[in-house]
Amino acid sequence: MMRTRPLKVALLGCGVVGSEVARIMTTHAGDLAARIGAPVELAGVAVRRPSKVREGVPRELVTTDAKALVSRGDVDVVVEVIGGIEPARTLITTAFEHGASVVSANKALLAEDGATLYAAAGKHGRDLYFEAAVAGAIPLIRPLRESLAGDKVNRVLGIVNGTTNFILDKMDTSGAGYSEALDEATALGYAEADPTADVEAFDAAAKAAILAGIAFHTRVRLDDVYREGMTEVTAADFASAKQMGCTIKLLAICERAADGRSVTARVHPAMIPLSHPLASVREAYNAVFVEAEAAGRLMFYGPGAGGAPTASAVLGDLVAVCRNKLAEATGPGESVYTRLPVSPMGEVVTRYHISLDVADKPGVLAQVATVFAEHGVSIDTVRQTGKDGEASLVVVTHRAPDAALSGTVEALRTMDTVRGVASIMRVEGE
Amino acid sequence: MMRTRPLKVALLGCGVVGSEVARIMTTHAGDLAARIGAPVELAGVAVRRPSKVREGVPRELVTTDAKALVSRGDVDVVVEVIGGIEPARTLITTAFEHGASVVSANKALLAEDGATLYAAAGKHGRDLYFEAAVAGAIPLIRPLRESLAGDKVNRVLGIVNGTTNFILDKMDTSGAGYSEALDEATALGYAEADPTADVEAFDAAAKAAILAGIAFHTRVRLDDVYREGMTEVTAADFASAKQMGCTIKLLAICERAADGRSVTARVHPAMIPLSHPLASVREAYNAVFVEAEAAGRLMFYGPGAGGAPTASAVLGDLVAVCRNKLAEATGPGESVYTRLPVSPMGEVVTRYHISLDVADKPGVLAQVATVFAEHGVSIDTVRQTGKDGEASLVVVTHRAPDAALSGTVEALRTMDTVRGVASIMRVEGE
Structure with missing residues (x-):
């Protein structure tokens, strides 16, 4: 016919x-x-x-x-x-x-x-x-719009920018700093002459907005997406991540709130355990996890650009x-019937990995722990190392609202015994 | 509306x-x-x-x-x-x-x-x-029928039966034999009381027929699929696989012939390198690789049953x-316009891993190598071990038609110096 x-x-x-x-x-x-x-x-x-x-x-x-x-x-x-x-x-x-x-x-x-x-x-x-x-090339819009049309998606978590994944992968495997890895990505054609859209995560944030809107049947715009680029990620962060059995990826994360009444969408670098399938996504590849009520955890993997x-x-x-x-027909159109609002980043529940340079004297850990407690943030692990009168504290928290976590960090910065906050990174993927 | x-x-x-x-x-x-x-x-x-x-x-x-x-x-x-x-x-x-x-x-x-x-x-x-x-739950039919409708799929390679993957995973991680691992799968509800359809790969073969037909736009029936179950896989096979840096999976493989004039579909246990993403698919999960001309390599992963x-x-x-x-419309119907024939297993190009028990005397390796050469099969590696007058030869071949490989094995069986063929397994995923 x-x-x-x-x-x-x-x-x-x-x-x-x-x-x-x-x-x-x-x-x-x-x-x-x-x-x-x-x-x-x-x-x-x-x-x-x-x-x-x-x-x-x-x-x-x-x-x-x-x-x-x-x-x-x-x-x-x-x-x-x-x-x-x-x-x-x-x-x-x-x-x-x-x-x-x-x-x-x-x-x-x-x-x-x-x-x-x-x-x-x-x-x-x-x-x-x-x-x-x-x-x-990864089928993702069609699976979300059609294959999962009879299911309830609760979470989308993925690596959706190949350029930044290439850079982070280089930093991870070679110990290179950000600039050096970016230069290599540029030389190999993985990064554009002006890499801003990729490294400042505008590209990934746009994708997160699209995915969140489709996954949750509501309208999510670029402005609704919390965005943090990956230009501040250091070789020291990778070293910290390794000590935790983690690596660092730029993740796009779209979540339905626990009470089901709102959604969030965000893009930022995060530590994820090496055992997580996203940790082994190398070079410029993309991979996206979708968690749905009936389907469970699905993963889609492939070349994300080119x-x-x-x-x-x-x-x-x-x-x-x-x-x-x-057929004189049309496929699925916009589906925004849930009209779920997008909550601000402060309401996202996540975990922090915080490295502090502190004075090497008794009582510092107790003071620091008190600040966490005052902000309602529960500590998972603390690792304390000291040398030459300097000491560092690495704190990994339990899950807490991002506002409480960032409030804790602000308070730590004002403490006399805290000489500096060496790095802060969210921990995801558990 | x-x-x-x-x-x-x-x-x-x-x-x-x-x-x-x-x-x-x-x-x-x-x-x-x-x-x-x-x-x-x-x-x-x-x-x-x-x-x-x-x-x-x-x-x-x-x-x-x-x-x-x-x-x-x-x-x-x-x-x-x-x-x-x-x-x-x-x-x-x-x-x-x-x-x-x-x-x-x-x-x-x-x-x-x-x-x-x-x-x-x-x-x-x-x-x-x-x-x-x-x-x-893994979106696979829709991606193949619709997302890749503008591309040319050359290969589908995957783990499409959760029961057998659970059993093989148990054998791999615990060193258990087939029966023991099957018992555990049955106790946990992963295997049915009569596990024949799963362990003899009838279930996986049916899925391979469906995937091959859709991927290559031709008609592929269950009878066209070469099928080998996994009941003969032994703990010794896993030990051999480990020595090669591999594990063993029951794979469904649908391929377009190199000349593009025919396709093949088969299901059998095979060794795959630990570095291959399918090697890390654990328990009863499924995962399918799709290789397409423009899209490259895509992977789909998730719970395959339940x-x-x-x-x-x-x-x-x-x-x-x-x-x-x-909309008074219909979605895609049967697409079999290529009418590509399905070639028999003998024409599939693959690699073999062969363990032989041989007499421990000079010249055996030369005799064995001659048999491979006579069948046009090129040897990749040979590992020879001997003790107490017995010796074993482990041969891994380069790629050759399955008929040539099985012909080689038949000839080896008739040799006086070959006391037995301990195991034969195909090697895939490179």
């Missing part, structure tokens, strides 16, 4: 991902047609620099006028891989207005203003798919959207 | 999985309705023993007449969790004839005669979903099928 009139696809952006999408659409045209039930063809490719030679993309399809391309009216699906907020948002909403469905890899836009995109898709009865926006893996996710969505188009 | 007339669900079977499905349908009715866009209600539950008390299932819904239930005509979705070939097949095809879509967890039936089910679904324009048939995890997969399908019903 193959339809012969092709479905028309407009491609916005022809960089690392876009050129792979175009290449696979050409080289695997027969497979795509068989799986969709109709051939798909490139109707146009919008780029900024039309002079650049793009292998496999016919010159006559290239345009700089993206607005005109998405407004043609004969385009069935717009694939948006340009990224950023504008002009992507306007192009996507314009595409919907002109009858196209949209496949996007744009995590920043979805996290910033997904609601506008969903609303436009819904108004015009079109699809908005974005598997490629989170964790590259042209071909991201194109795989885009093309999977393209096939789905094209099938929907032929 | 909530529809108020409920969608009606008929449940066939109310055992470990069915009762969880019924329970979650009741306790999470509001969530399911919000996600589907209409409430769902149980229209009937077909069981064999109606007298058994089933918590949460109203007595008046229970019937022993499954045929009448699926023929009612007002049922939107039939959930089949009774298993086995008949009466399940007739009930499912009857359900399609009467306008229902079907969600099934029946791996045996899908592997034996999936084509009949797909044909009936297609003829009546209804959905056939079966995420729960393979690897319990009432609640399997119910999670069933309910995810139920939500999808109900959404399709409301």
Whole structure:
């Protein structure tokens, strides 16, 4: 039952991902047609620099006028891989207005203003798919939106940024400092010239917002996500982590509160036990744990970025959207019926690992312990080492609200006997 | 836009999985309705023993007449969790004839005669979903059918039977023999009273058939899958595996041939390196690697069986099928357009680990090496140990067709200087 009139696809952006999408659409045209039930063809490719030679993309399809391309009216699906907020948002909403469905890899836009995109898709009865926006080729959006649609997700915990995982992995295995590891990541192409979006965790925070919104059926925006980058992580932190049988990962953590009345989303470096499956996620790989009431603990692992893996996710969505188009149906839209509020970081329950430089004299431990107790924070372990009149205390707490933990640290900083707080890191993954 | 007339669900079977499905349908009715866009209600539950008390299932819904239930005509979705070939097949095809879509967890039936089910679904324009048939709660069917629909899958490699993984894990960690580990698995409820389907790998073979068919878009039946159980695996095999830096897992392996013109599917115990992520899959967990051209290597991990995890997969399908019903659309049907043939085991390219008891005299190694060479099998490593006039040779080969490897073993058996073939095991996962 193959339809012969092709479905028309407009491609916005022809960089690392876009050129792979175009290449696979050409080289695997027969497979795509068989799986969709109709051939798909490139109707146009919008780029900024039309002079650049793009292998496999016919010159006559290239345009700089993206607005005109998405407004043609004969385009069935717009694939948006340009990224950023504008002009992507306007192009996507314009595409919907002109009858196209949209496949996007744009995590920043979805996290910033997904609601506008969903609303436009819904108004015009079109699809908005974005598997490629989170964790590259790893199926994660579809499992959360569809496979777990009959379950109750309580937690999503994962490594969703390959650049920072590469850097932290290098620091862990080679003992390198942050700058040295970043240089290596840059040299190998894992980090961009300006690594801010990755190392300051804006990228991971956008992904956390998307995952939390889908997992908990509520609206979570980038601003709702607590964000701490990993530029302050030191070789000394890794040494401390090793002594605890841990390593350090930049984690995105989305949780339903114990009472079920709110959710939290956060991204920060954290120590996790070496026995945790996320501890062995190496190099630029991504992995995400999903804990659901009936399903239990699931893990999804794979390459989280790169042209071909991201194109795989885009093309999977393209096939789905094209099938929907032929069936005159749409896939799942925005699901925010729970309207659960996002609580601030202070209400997150977690554990701290704190290294203190203290005066090497009797009674210091008792004073420090008193400060923890006054803030309602229970201590799990304390390790005390001293040499040359200096001493250090390493305290690992039990679980407590983040506000109580950070209040404790503030109070410790004011103590005469505490010369400095050498490092603070959350402990996760138990 | 909530529809108020409920969608009606008929449940066939109310055992470990069915009762969880019924329970979650009741306790999470509001969530399911919000996600589907209409409430769902149980229209009937077909069981064999109606007298058994089933918590949460109203007595008046229970019937022993499954045929009448699926023929009612007002049922939107039939959930089949009774298993086995008949009466399940007739009930499912009857359900399609009467306008229902079907969600099934029946791996045996899908592997034996999936084509009949797909044909009936297609003829009546209804959905056939079966995420729960393979690897319990782990999303695997949907990622393969949908997320990777734009990619080319070359290999699926996984642990898809929890019972045998539990037994092998016990043998590995405790040094126990097969019988002892089986007894423990039985006592803990991981193995059934008659463990044949698990330990002889019929269950894993059915799953391999389903995965291979979907991954390669061709028809693969249970009979096409090479199958070797794990009852012959010994403590000595584990000791050999350890010496190689390996462990032993029962693996399901589906591969596209190097020339792309055929596929293979097989289930057998194999040594895999401890560094391979599948090596650290413990107890009754399942994990599946998928290697695709663009996506690279993906891994899916989670609980592979049990009432609640399997119910999670069933309910995810139920939500999808109900959404399709409301949209008057259907999801993906059977995709067998590649019509790739399934090659016999002899053509699979793999490696062997062979332990031989040999006469402890000069020249034996040369004779043995000659036999390998005559069969075109290249040797990777040989380890020779001798004591008290007895000697053993452990040979690990390079990759060669299975027929050449088994031919080599047959020839070795006829040699005077070879007193016995102590063990043969394939080596995978590199």
